[in-house]
Amino acid sequence: MSDTPWRFLLEKSLNYHRNIREARYLQLATVTQENRPANRSVVFRGFYGDKDCLKFVVDNRSEKVRQIAVHPWAEACWYFTQTREQFRFSGLLNLVQADNADLALKQARQASWQELSNSARLQFAWADPGKPRAEDADFAPPPPPVLEPLANFCLLLLEPMEVDYLNLMGNPQNRYIYSRNDGWSSIEVNP
Amino acid sequence: MSDTPWRFLLEKSLNYHRNIREARYLQLATVTQENRPANRSVVFRGFYGDKDCLKFVVDNRSEKVRQIAVHPWAEACWYFTQTREQFRFSGLLNLVQADNADLALKQARQASWQELSNSARLQFAWADPGKPRAEDADFAPPPPPVLEPLANFCLLLLEPMEVDYLNLMGNPQNRYIYSRNDGWSSIEVNP
Numbered sequence: 174m175s176d177t178p179w180r181f182l183l184e185k186s187l188n189y190h191r192n193i194r195e196a197r198y199l200q201l202a203t204v205t206q207e208n209r210p211a212n213r214s215v216v217f218r219g220f221y222g223d224k225d226c227l228k229f230v231v232d233n234r235s236e237k238v239r240q241i242a243v244h245p246w247a248e249a250c251w252y253f254t255q256t257r258e259q260f261r262f263s264g265l266l267n268l269v270q271a272d273n274a275d276l277a278l279k280q281a282r283q284a285s286w287q288e289l290s291n292s293a294r295l296q297f298a299w300a301d302p303g304k305p306r307a308e309d310a311d312f313a314p315p316p317p318p319v320l321e322p323l324a325n326f327c328l329l330l331l332e333p334m335e336v337d338y339l340n341l342m343g344n345p346q347n348r349y350i351y352s353r354n355d356g357w358s359s360i361e362v363n364p
Numbered sequence: 365m366s367d368t369p370w371r372f373l374l375e376k377s378l379n380y381h382r383n384i385r386e387a388r389y390l391q392l393a394t395v396t397q398e399n400r401p402a403n404r405s406v407v408f409r410g411f412y413g414d415k416d417c418l419k420f421v422v423d424n425r426s427e428k429v430r431q432i433a434v435h436p437w438a439e440a441c442w443y444f445t446q447t448r449e450q451f452r453f454s455g456l457l458n459l460v461q462a463d464n465a466d467l468a469l470k471q472a473r474q475a476s477w478q479e480l481s482n483s484a485r486l487q488f489a490w491a492d493p494g495k496p497r498a499e500d501a502d503f504a505p506p507p508p509p510v511l512e513p514l515a516n517f518c519l520l521l522l523e524p525m526e527v528d529y530l531n532l533m534g535n536p537q538n539r540y541i542y543s544r545n546d547g548w549s550s551i552e553v554n555p
Contacts, residue, residue, distance in 0.1 A: 195445045202393035202403035202439070210401050212393035212441040214450055248393070250403040254386045259405055292535075299536060299554065306552040312536035344483075345490060345503035361497040363490065 177225045178359055179336040179351045183260060186253045187217075199251035201229070201331070203237055203266070204244040211240060215249075215329075218288070221281055226330040227262060230285055230293075233270060233325045235302050241266050247331055257341035262333045269328040278328070286322035297323045339364060368416045369550055370527040370542045374451060377444045378408075390442035392420070392522075394428055394457070395435040402431060406520075408442075409479070412472055417521040418453060421476055421484075424461060424516045426493050432457050438522055448532035453524045460519040469519070477513035488514045530555060 190196030202212045218228040227249065231238060241247075249262040269278045286294065298314035300307035317323050336351040346364035351357055381387030393403045409419040418440065422429060432438075440453040460466075460473045477485065489505035491498035508514050527542040537555035542548055 195443070198443060200391035200393075200403060200441045200443075202391075202401035204395055204399060204401050208395060208399060208435070209437040209454070210393035210395050210403075210435075210439045211454075212391060212401075212403060212439040213452060214441060214443050244399070244401075246400040248401045248403040250391045250405060252386070252389060252391075252405045261404060263400070263402075296555075302554050304554050306539075307554055309536075311554075345500075348497075363493050363495050363498055363502075364487075 175220075175223075175225055178357050179260070179333075179338055179349075180220075180225050182258070182338060186256055186258055186260075189256055190253055193255070196253060196255075199249050201237070201247055201249045203240045203247050205236075205240050206243050211237065213237070217251075218285055221328075221330055222277075224332050226267070226332045228281075228285060229329040229331070230289065231268070231327050231329045232297055232302055233268075233327050238268060238327065241268055241329075249331055259337075259339040259341070261337040261339075262331060262335075263337070264332045264334040267330040267332065269330065271322065271324050271326075282326070282328040283320075283322060285328045286326055287319060291316060294319070294323075297326050366411075366414075366416055369548050370451070370524075370529060370540075371411075371416055373449070373529060377447055377449055377451075380447055381444055384446070387444060387446075390440050392428070392438055392440045394431045394438050396427075396431050397434050402428065404428070406440075409476055412521055413468075415523050417458070417523045419472075419476060420520040420522070421480065422459070422518050422520045423488055423493055424459075424518050429459060429518065432459055432520075440522055450528075450530040450532070452528040452530075453522060453526075454528070455523045455525040458521040458523065460521065462513065462515050462517075473517070473519040474511075474513060476519045477517055478510060482507060485510070485514075488517050 197217045198214045201215045205211050215229045221228050245266045247266045251260045269282045298317050300311035334353050338349045340347045348362050348364040349359050351359045388408045389405045392406045396402050406420045412419050436457045438457045442451045460469045489508050491502035525544050529540045531538045539553050539555045540550050542550045
């Protein structure tokens with residue numbers, strides 16, 4: 174069990190919402206090559222490593238992969254509807270592609286692929302995302318292998334450097350900012 | 365009724381989710397002074413004007429106000445849980461402060477203030493957001509006037525220039541990108 178201070182709060186929220194599929198959807202903001210914000214929903218796929226990275230999976234044909242190459246900083250915003258909590262995770266993205274040299278990351282990428290549902294895996298064999306709509310046949314490929322990821326499948330890690338936690342239940346509401354330097358520290362701030 | 369093509373879809377989603385409070389929460393991404401993304405939940409407060417701007421309210425003591433002054437571009441991500449639709453609104457922010465010279469905007473700011481609940485209005489009289497936590501007494505101010513907004517109250521308008529609409533219900537999913545030039549045009553793209 175991690176001793177990262179915000180992680181206990183997040184695990185509690187996840188547990189509370191465990192039967193709500195969309196509670197694992199959060200919004201990941203990046204900066205485009207034109208210095209504009211981009212923002213889309215991603216699915217939380219668990220934690221990675223001793224830095225409590227958040228795991229996502231992405232297709233290396235998607236826009237965000239090109240953005241990350243230039244601007245690796247991200248902020249993810251995660252709102253939990255039943256407990257009225259918001260987590261904002263600010264930190265660095267690490268894109269783990271097929272050619273990653275780190276063995277542990279290589280294995281984590283493979284494991285994330287294997288943990289996907291069949292239909293989620295199939296989407297990585299679909300026609301190029303964001304391109305003009307292809308024929309129906311381009312969305313009916315043969316099922317990709319279950320063990321070995323397709324080349325365009327990436328694991329995406331967000332390494333949190335700051336976590337802004339807001340709980341709307343209180344009156345006044347409660348808000349804490351957690352920052353990582355040598356270790357994690359926190360400060361209570363006004364909502 | 366607007367003839368903006370994406371607006372019909374959005375009104376339909378809003379109507380479908382009309383009894384779900386948090387369906388009016390979306391995530392607004394901006395770029396910080398350090399060229400990093402920032403991302404937080406905001407509450408949709410309706411439409412404004414013939415450009416179908418999305419309305420929000422903000423406190424001019426908040427971080428995002430300083431970000432907008434440097435980087436007025438934003439992307440808002442709005443996910444509707446029951447219909448499994450995502451709207452991404454990319455466009456320009458216009459912050460309407462107390463000293464705005466445009467009469468229509470001045471009135472819209474005042475109307476937005478009057479439409480807030482008492483408790484929402486009260487928060488604009490709370491201690492400075494993001495500063496070290498103040499005393500309880502600083503969160504128990506006298507109720508502000510109902511008719512005239514406090515000076516730090518701002519109306520925030522997002523003028524959409526591009527809308528990326530994704531519907532996860534289909535198999536394959538359906539995705540359209542709407543772009544504004546002289547008028548709105550759309551293209552169907554791969555999900």
